[in-house]
Amino acid sequence: MFTKIITLILLFAATALNAQDIKEIIRQSDEKFRGNSSQGEMTMIIERPSWSREVSMKNWTLGNEYSLIYITSPAKEKGQVFLKREKEMWNWVPNIERMIKIPPSMMMQSWMGSDFTNDDLVRESSLVKDYTHKLVGEEIIDGFECYKAELIPLDDAPVVWGKVLMWISKKELHWLKAEFYDEDGYLVNTEILTDVKKMDDRVMPTRMEMIPADDEGHKTVLVFKEMKFNIKINESFFSQQNMKRIR
Numbered sequence: 001m002f003t004k005i006i007t008l009i010l011l012f013a014a015t016a017l018n019a020q021d022i023k024e025i026i027r028q029s030d031e032k033f034r035g036n037s038s039q040g041e042m043t044m045i046i047e048r049p050s051w052s053r054e055v056s057m058k059n060w061t062l063g064n065e066y067s068l069i070y071i072t073s074p075a076k077e078k079g080q081v082f083l084k085r086e087k088e089m090w091n092w093v094p095n096i097e098r099m100i101k102i103p104p105s106m107m108m109q110s111w112m113g114s115d116f117t118n119d120d121l122v123r124e125s126s127l128v129k130d131y132t133h134k135l136v137g138e139e140i141i142d143g144f145e146c147y148k149a150e151l152i153p154l155d156d157a158p159v160v161w162g163k164v165l166m167w168i169s170k171k172e173l174h175w176l177k178a179e180f181y182d183e184d185g186y187l188v189n190t191e192i193l194t195d196v197k198k199m200d201d202r203v204m205p206t207r208m209e210m211i212p213a214d215d216e217g218h219k220t221v222l223v224f225k226e227m228k229f230n231i232k233i234n235e236s237f238f239s240q241q242n243m244k245r246i247r
Helices: 002-019 022-031 118-122 240-245
Strands: 037-048 051-062 066-073 081-085 088-093 098-102 131-141 144-153 163-169 175-181 187-199 202-212 219-229
Touching (some): 022 131, 022 144, 022 163, 081 240, 088 240, 131 163, 144 175, 187 219
Antiparallel strands (some): 037 051, 037 219, 051 066, 066 081, 081 088, 088 098, 131 144, 144 163, 187 202, 202 219
16 A cells, blocks of 8 residues: 555656646756857867777857857867857868858768767757657666656657657756667667766756767767856857857
C-alpha cells in the first residue's frame, strides 16, 4: 500500500510539472548560454584516435536570431568569421577574400572538421520552438537531480533529429546532457556538459563534449573561457561589413 501511495505521489508531481510547462525549463536552461545578448571567448578541442587540434574563437550573440564567431587561432584559420543573421548564415574567408553563404542543406554538416555541426554553433533550429516537450523521467547526473525530457520535432520544423533527450538539473536548471537520435531511433550524438562555474552574472556548465555514437575515439570539446551577458549590442553589429572588420 505504501509503495502505491509513493507511486501516485510521483505521478502527480510529474503531471504538475507538465502543467507548468517543461518547455519553460528547457528555455531557461538553454538561455543560460546566451542571455539576451552575450560576448565570450571559447576554445574547441577536436580529438581523434591519432591526433588532436585546438581552435580558439570569440563570439557575440543577440537573442536567438543573431550570432557572430571570429576565429583567433590557429594561424591557418585565423580571421575566418561565421555570421548568423535571422535565417541566413555566412562565412567570411579572408585568405581568399570570399564571402560564402551557407545554405540550409549544410546546417547539419561538420563545423571546421569537428563533431559539432553548423547548427550546433549558431542554433539555427530552436529547442523551444521546433519541438514538442514531454517529461519522461528523473535521473541523477554528476550529483544533480535532473528532469529527463523528450523532445519530438514538429512536422514542419527545420530539423533532422527524430528525437532529442535532455537532462536538466531540477534546482539550478543546468543543461547537463543531451542525446540526439535520427528518424529511425538510432543514437547519433551524445552531448555532455560539465565544469559548472560562475560566468559573469550566472553559474553554468563551462565544458561541452560532443561524442558521436559510431566513431570510437572521436569527440569534440568546447570550453567556455570567458563570458559576459546582457551586453549592449545591436543588430547592425551582425552584418557582412562587420565580418570583414571584426578582430
